[in-house]
Amino acid sequence: MSNPSKEWGVNPPRTELTRRGFMTRVAGAGAAVALSGVPVQGWTQDKPAAKPPTDPPGTVPNPGVMAEKVPEMQAHSERPLTGSVPAEHHNYAVTPNDRMFIRNNHLTPDLDAGKHRLTVKGLVDRELAYSVDELRKSFKVVTTQAMLECAGSGRASFVPRPSGTPWSPTGGMGCPRWTGVRLRDVLAAAGVKAGAVHVAGQGGDFGVVATAAPVIRSIPMAKAMEEHTLIAWDMNEKPLPKVHGYPLRLMVPGWVGSASTKWLHTLTVLDAPFKGTYMDGSYRIPRVPVKPGEKMPPDAVITEAWPVKSMITHPAPDATVKLGRPVLIEGRAWVGEGAVDRVDLSFNEGASWQPAAINTGGDKYAWRIFSFEYVPKTPGYVTVLARARDDKGSLQPIVSTWNPLGYFWNGIHRVGFVVEA
Amino acid sequence: MTGVTSEGFCWLTGILAAASLVAVALAQDAEPSKTLIPGKGSDLATARCATCHDAQHITRAKLSRGEWEYNIRNMIERGAPIAPGEIPVILEYLATYYNRDSPAPAPDPSAAGFGMDAGGGDPVQQLLNANACAACHTLDKRVVGPSFREFAAKYAGDGEAPAKLARKIKDGGSGTWGSVPMPPNAAISETDLGQIVGWILQQR
Numbered sequence: 001m002s003n004p005s006k007e008w009g010v011n012p013p014r015t016e017l018t019r020r021g022f023m024t025r026v027a028g029a030g031a032a033v034a035l036s037g038v039p040v041q042g043w044t045q046d047k048p049a050a051k052p053p054t055d056p057p058g059t060v061p062n063p064g065v066m067a068e069k070v071p072e073m074q075a076h077s078e079r080p081l082t083g084s085v086p087a088e089h090h091n092y093a094v095t096p097n098d099r100m101f102i103r104n105n106h107l108t109p110d111l112d113a114g115k116h117r118l119t120v121k122g123l124v125d126r127e128l129a130y131s132v133d134e135l136r137k138s139f140k141v142v143t144t145q146a147m148l149e150c151a152g153s154g155r156a157s158f159v160p161r162p163s164g165t166p167w168s169p170t171g172g173m174g175c176p177r178w179t180g181v182r183l184r185d186v187l188a189a190a191g192v193k194a195g196a197v198h199v200a201g202q203g204g205d206f207g208v209v210a211t212a213a214p215v216i217r218s219i220p221m222a223k224a225m226e227e228h229t230l231i232a233w234d235m236n237e238k239p240l241p242k243v244h245g246y247p248l249r250l251m252v253p254g255w256v257g258s259a260s261t262k263w264l265h266t267l268t269v270l271d272a273p274f275k276g277t278y279m280d281g282s283y284r285i286p287r288v289p290v291k292p293g294e295k296m297p298p299d300a301v302i303t304e305a306w307p308v309k310s311m312i313t314h315p316a317p318d319a320t321v322k323l324g325r326p327v328l329i330e331g332r333a334w335v336g337e338g339a340v341d342r343v344d345l346s347f348n349e350g351a352s353w354q355p356a357a358i359n360t361g362g363d364k365y366a367w368r369i370f371s372f373e374y375v376p377k378t379p380g381y382v383t384v385l386a387r388a389r390d391d392k393g394s395l396q397p398i399v400s401t402w403n404p405l406g407y408f409w410n411g412i413h414r415v416g417f418v419v420e421a
Numbered sequence: 422m423t424g425v426t427s428e429g430f431c432w433l434t435g436i437l438a439a440a441s442l443v444a445v446a447l448a449q450d451a452e453p454s455k456t457l458i459p460g461k462g463s464d465l466a467t468a469r470c471a472t473c474h475d476a477q478h479i480t481r482a483k484l485s486r487g488e489w490e491y492n493i494r495n496m497i498e499r500g501a502p503i504a505p506g507e508i509p510v511i512l513e514y515l516a517t518y519y520n521r522d523s524p525a526p527a528p529d530p531s532a533a534g535f536g537m538d539a540g541g542g543d544p545v546q547q548l549l550n551a552n553a554c555a556a557c558h559t560l561d562k563r564v565v566g567p568s569f570r571e572f573a574a575k576y577a578g579d580g581e582a583p584a585k586l587a588r589k590i591k592d593g594g595s596g597t598w599g600s601v602p603m604p605p606n607a608a609i610s611e612t613d614l615g616q617i618v619g620w621i622l623q624q625r
Contacts, residue, residue: 162484
């Protein structure tokens with residue numbers, strides 16, 4: 001039985017599609033046994049589940065993707081593939097590649113870096129095309145640690161639960177080091193014309209049906225010209241794993257993950273935001289909050305920078321600690337634009353708060369590590385809550401504003417552990 | 422206080438009933454079904470959605486009718502091969518069986534079929550649905566791929582038609598009917614394949 005109090009507002013469905021499910025498929029020697037052969041209950045027993053089409057040519061099958069991940073990675077859906085590790089498995093200063101979350105819109109394309117080209121077109125003086133090597137040789141190569149978080153990270157905490165990947169409160173994010181060239185340098189080489197407003201990135205991923213819309217998302221020129229916005233090819237000093245965009249992706253730090261187009265092959269400079277389903281149908285929130293359960297109102301805006309957020313990475317939920325022996329409470333705090341300036345902890349369900357130590361150094365868009373030495377003075381169950389504040393004075397809320405597609409959950413994280421005498 | 426979760430509200434006011442919270446947790450942790458509840462429109466919903474998604478995208482969800490409507494429109498924008506006439510059928514099904522505002526009625530397998538041909542209990546139709554053929558092919562209209570009647574007409578009088586068609590279905594390919602690729606179906610059983618091929622070639 002799960003412990004409902006260890007993370008309130010949160011019941012991530014961890015049973016549905018685990019790594020074991022994928023390994024079954026691997027063990028099945030390529031036969032698509034996992035989904036089609038699943039025993040189902042009661043009245044559905046004699047009706048077969050719809051069989052997924054076999055992975056088409058030019059794609060990396062899910063078991064291949066998951067084989068590169070730690071066993072703690074929980075898949076939330078198989079088609080499209082999504083997965084993440086829970087907060088207690090994020091206790092790393094830099095998110096390792098095998099713990100970085102997965103969020104595909106389509107299949108994982110198996111692209112050839114040698115043949116891959118990035119085209120820059122639209123409102124530019126010269127249309128350009130680069131191979132990965134040409135990008136490396138033509139522009140200053142930079143590395144920065146930066147946050148990437150899916151817009152829907154934490155969706156499972158919203159009540160009622162909106163449709164979409166049921167990310168746990170701290171699922172769907174990570175903070176690796178990215179290496180590549182600045183988007184602004186590449187745009188400068190192409191010569192941005194007057195009237196440029198947005199830059200759209202297009203990815204090379206494709207769906208099972210040929211009608212599947214290409215993934216295209218645009219960002220404002222100001223963010224495109226920001227020095228930390230990269231066209232990246234390395235993640236933690238290694239070539240991007242295929243599921244993370246190999247061989248090239250955009251890295252639009254601090255913003256919702258959909259802005260950081262994976263498998264990037266085309267950049268188009270536009271005189272207006274791109275019109276398409278990944279701009280106008282998804283990744284939107286109402287301008288004015290709506291009643292929970294209502295559908296998206298016409299007056300909605302595209303999601304951009306994440307609000308301030310934090311998570312407790314140690315101890316793990318339900319961990320056991322010793323009475324009188326100091327415990328280092330650890331966590332991470334971040335904000336899409338700006339800086340985290342304070343993290344407070346509460347050991348009495350929010351009745352009072354005390355400041356944690358934060359490391360304020362590090363790259364602009366990297367998360368901040370906070371810590372607090374806690375000495376348990378009484379035995380029994382203890383909870384810790386973490387609440388971050390940014391330099392504009394915004395605090396994490398108790399519960400985030402409900403919105404129809406379940407974006408921007410940044411409610412206070414809470415973990416319970418047991419003090420043994 | 423809109424936007425406050427039931428759990429959060431309990432916590433805030435300190436009137437938490439532990440037992441009810443456990444019940445909520447159990448209900449949400451239950452494994453969502455991997456098939457849709459049979460009922461009017463369920464086969465159509467399966468055929469149109471299951472090409473790209475596991476059924477749990479639907480079975481774990483409880484949405485309002487308005488949210489389902491938005492969801493379907495969004496999926497069509499993303500390329501789901503759903504014909505305009507099918508939208509109300511799918512919406513009605515989802516809003517009936519997966520609605521947070523009203524409990525799902527009893528399963529109705531007799532109403533699950535959809536109009537490939539008359540008769541909801543047709544075994545070939547069930548195969549076409551279960552293998553997601555119907556996501557791209559219909560009896561008489563070109564949707565994503567050619568209609569079954571076009572196949573039957575093309576192979577008329579060709580003695581090797583059953584073998585050729587069976588190989589196409591199993592291995593997939595492109596070029597015969599245009600550039601849109603037919604995905605392979607390597608896992609299909611020979612019995613099912615034979616039944617589907619035999620049926621297609623009769624549709625003239």
